[in-house]
Amino acid sequence: MGLLKLEEVEKIYRQGEIEVSALGGVSLEVEQGEFTSVAGPSGSGKTTLLNMVGCLDQPTNGEVYLEGEGISKLDKDQLALLRRENLGFIFQGYNLIPVLTVYENIELALKLLADRNNKDIKEQVMKILTAVGLGEMADRKPNELSGGQKQRVAIARALVKEPKIVLADEPTANLDSKTSIDVLEVMVEMNQKLETTFIFSTHDPLVMESAKRIIKLKDGEIIADERS
Amino acid sequence: MGYLPVIAVRNLSRHKLRTLISIIAIALVVAIVVVARGHIVGYLESTYDSYINYDTGHVKIINQEFEGRERLMSLNYPVAGFAQDGISKMKEELAEVDEVKYILPRIKFGGAVSQEDELTNVMGWGLNIEQEIAAIDFDQQLKAGRMPLADSEEIIMGQQLLERLELAVGEEITILYNTAIGSFQGSSFEIVGALETGLGLIDGNVFILDLSQAQQMLNMSDEATELLLIGADRNRTDSLVMEMDELFGSFEAATEYSIIPWNAPGKIIDYFKIGERIYNIIYIFFILMGSIILINTMLMIVRDRTREIGVMLALGLKSREIWRLFLLEGIFMGIIGSFIGIILGGVVTKVFSIHGIDYGEAMEVLSDDLLLETVAYTDFSLENLIFSFLLGVVIVTIACIIPARRAAELEPSEALRD
Ligand SMILES: Nc1ncnc2c1ncn2[C@@H]1O[C@H](COP(=O)(O)OP(=O)(O)OP(=O)(O)O)[C@@H](O)[C@H]1O
Ligand SMILES: [Mg+2]
Numbered sequence: 001m002g003l004l005k006l007e008e009v010e011k012i013y014r015q016g017e018i019e020v021s022a023l024g025g026v027s028l029e030v031e032q033g034e035f036t037s038v039a040g041p042s043g044s045g046k047t048t049l050l051n052m053v054g055c056l057d058q059p060t061n062g063e064v065y066l067e068g069e070g071i072s073k074l075d076k077d078q079l080a081l082l083r084r085e086n087l088g089f090i091f092q093g094y095n096l097i098p099v100l101t102v103y104e105n106i107e108l109a110l111k112l113l114a115d116r117n118n119k120d121i122k123e124q125v126m127k128i129l130t131a132v133g134l135g136e137m138a139d140r141k142p143n144e145l146s147g148g149q150k151q152r153v154a155i156a157r158a159l160v161k162e163p164k165i166v167l168a169d170e171p172t173a174n175l176d177s178k179t180s181i182d183v184l185e186v187m188v189e190m191n192q193k194l195e196t197t198f199i200f201s202t203h204d205p206l207v208m209e210s211a212k213r214i215i216k217l218k219d220g221e222i223i224a225d226e227r228s
Numbered sequence: 229m230g231y232l233p234v235i236a237v238r239n240l241s242r243h244k245l246r247t248l249i250s251i252i253a254i255a256l257v258v259a260i261v262v263v264a265r266g267h268i269v270g271y272l273e274s275t276y277d278s279y280i281n282y283d284t285g286h287v288k289i290i291n292q293e294f295e296g297r298e299r300l301m302s303l304n305y306p307v308a309g310f311a312q313d314g315i316s317k318m319k320e321e322l323a324e325v326d327e328v329k330y331i332l333p334r335i336k337f338g339g340a341v342s343q344e345d346e347l348t349n350v351m352g353w354g355l356n357i358e359q360e361i362a363a364i365d366f367d368q369q370l371k372a373g374r375m376p377l378a379d380s381e382e383i384i385m386g387q388q389l390l391e392r393l394e395l396a397v398g399e400e401i402t403i404l405y406n407t408a409i410g411s412f413q414g415s416s417f418e419i420v421g422a423l424e425t426g427l428g429l430i431d432g433n434v435f436i437l438d439l440s441q442a443q444q445m446l447n448m449s450d451e452a453t454e455l456l457l458i459g460a461d462r463n464r465t466d467s468l469v470m471e472m473d474e475l476f477g478s479f480e481a482a483t484e485y486s487i488i489p490w491n492a493p494g495k496i497i498d499y500f501k502i503g504e505r506i507y508n509i510i511y512i513f514f515i516l517m518g519s520i521i522l523i524n525t526m527l528m529i530v531r532d533r534t535r536e537i538g539v540m541l542a543l544g545l546k547s548r549e550i551w552r553l554f555l556l557e558g559i560f561m562g563i564i565g566s567f568i569g570i571i572l573g574g575v576v577t578k579v580f581s582i583h584g585i586d587y588g589e590a591m592e593v594l595s596d597d598l599l600l601e602t603v604a605y606t607d608f609s610l611e612n613l614i615f616s617f618l619l620g621v622v623i624v625t626i627a628c629i630i631p632a633r634r635a636a637e638l639e640p641s642e643a644l645r646d
Contacts, residue, residue: 047645051640051641051644054542056541056542056640056641056644057639057640057641076546076547077546077547077548080541080544080545080546080547081544081546082544083541083542083543083544084543084544084545085544087542087544089539089542089543091539091542091644094535094536094539095539096539097235097536097539097540098242098536099235099238099239099242100234100235100238104231104234108231108543109543111231112543112544112545157543
């Protein structure tokens with residue numbers, strides 16, 4: 001059984017009388033260690049798809065399987081625990097808790113997990129911070145960082161708990177192209193080092209190219225699924 | 229799980245002005261509650277004391293026929309012993325009862341003073357001076373002079389009454405009255421002291437003489453119009469009443485007496501007690517009003533931080549933890565606000581507890597009928613401060629449930645779209 005499997009996943013949003021079909025029966029499988037991008041024009045359903053995979057929302061029809069387990073039978077709290085233990089997230093803009101330092105932001109992801117002693121936590125946080133090149137910035141607040149640095153912290157936070165999958169919804173959309181490449185390189189490096197599975201969405205052809213697998217969406221349907 | 233309080237505390241300083249306004253709102257309402265409650269408790273306490281000291285004791289024993297006619301000050305329905313054998317013997321029996329600390333027989337009777345065609349109604353109180361001093365510190369109410377001696381033709385008078393009669397301590401006065409057997413008489417007394425209790429009813433109407441003197445001139449040998457019992461603690465009056473019922477039940481003729489506790493239902497103190505309860509509800513509403521500002525602020529905060537909540541949900545925080553996070557933030561504001569409130573309110577109550585608030589004229593109408601003081605001293609007590617603080621914190625906490633729930637109800641995907 002693969003790491004992640006989507007089976008005929010449909011998502012219909014209701015806005016009063018109008019029904020919007022954001023995903024129209026998407027099926028796909030992702031294996032451990034894959035570095036996958038989801039591409040498509042605005043409104044094509046990228047965010048919706050990532051939300052399904054990230055257990056942030058439930059499909060209207062169909063099922064999402066994580067390591068063979070369907071998520072539709074889980075309640076809100078069980079989904080939260082699932083995210084806490086297995087999934088890392090990186091978002092486009094606002095990502096970090098502003099009142100926590102860089103260190104604390106990353107630490108929080110670990111503290112949420114049971115059975116960790118403080119020494120282990122400290123070691124792990126500093127290790128990942130150094131890996132994303134921010135070892136010196138541990139005590140800064142998010143608003144004292146550049147956009148690229150913030151995204152690196154977000155990557156570090158997503159990775160520190162060694163999740164099964166990291167989901168990144170347009171992680172570079174707010175960054176200039178040079179910083180985008182920097183951030184992307186960090187992600188690629190982490191993918192290689194830790195064999196963490198990455199799924200990220202993007203508009204940016206440049207970013208798209210760095211992925212080993214590109215899933216193209218249009219109007220909520222997969223129109224292409226290419227591995228390079 | 230130490231991270232929630234840390235985040236909550238730091239969140240307080242994110243929008244300093246907003247936080248400050250909420251805290252000030254809570255501080256103000258809590259301060260008002262401290263002052264209002266201190267004022268009311270202080271006033272009621274002193275009123276209860278006045279009634280206990282001058283009207284009801286902890287328990288009042290009167291003739292059943294007398295009950296309801298106290299105002300007429302009839303001398304025909306006295307307390308005259310369990311078997312009509314005099315109050316001296318009755319006092320001995322009463323003194324045997326554990327709960328009884330003081331026994332105060334009193335005779336209250338009507339009289340008049342005639343001055344140049346003008347007749348002034350007065351009220352005479354025959355008291356066992358020595359015991360009254362021991363039980364209720366009666367001598368503390370003297371403004372001038374001294375207490376009357378036993379078996380003497382000496383009296384003290386309310387200061388206002390003295391002024392009305394244009395008399396002074398040291399002068400003589402003739403008072404007219406009816407005796408118990410209905411004969412009309414007059415007696416002359418020397419005024420040896422002036423009384424100032426702060427109670428218009430007493431200061432403006434009453435003169436006080438020794439009990440045995442009163443008994444003698446009113447033909448009420450070994451009798452009184454009422455017998456007040458003072459126990460160790462007014463809150464133990466129930467057991468005092470129980471013991472009295474038992475004691476009185478053992479005498480056949482004793483059924484003609486009524487045993488009336490100071491807080492008996494239907495009597496004035498009972499109404500004050502009901503008032504006290506109503507005020508407690510008003511305090512709660514008051515703090516709720518202040519909490520509305522806090523609820524508003526918190527709802528704004530939840531709206532502003534929707535995306536942040538989404539990020540936390542993505543990290544795997546449960547709804548319950550989001551709920552707790554916002555509740556904590558509100559509770560912290562409630563604690564800080566309530567604390568500032570009791571300090572502000574405490575200072576004001578302290579000042580009014582020393583200087584008092586003079587209702588003077590405003591109270592004059594009532595004070596002829598009721599034992600109400602014209603100067604109110606607020607009650608400055610730790611109990612009041614703690615009560616108000618806890619009330620503030622508890623109500624603010626309850627109020628914060630509304631915005632905290634709003635935060636906890638957010639769906640992760642919705643919150644992240646914000
Ligand atoms: N909560 C919602 N309520 C109603 N419609 C929604 C909701 N979320 C998404 N949609 C609709 O679903 C479709 C897919 O949206 P989605 O956000 O997944 O697109 P996207 O590919 O991420 O777009 P973008 O590149 O602009 O982020 C769109 O038509 C969008 O309007
Ligand atoms: Mg999107």
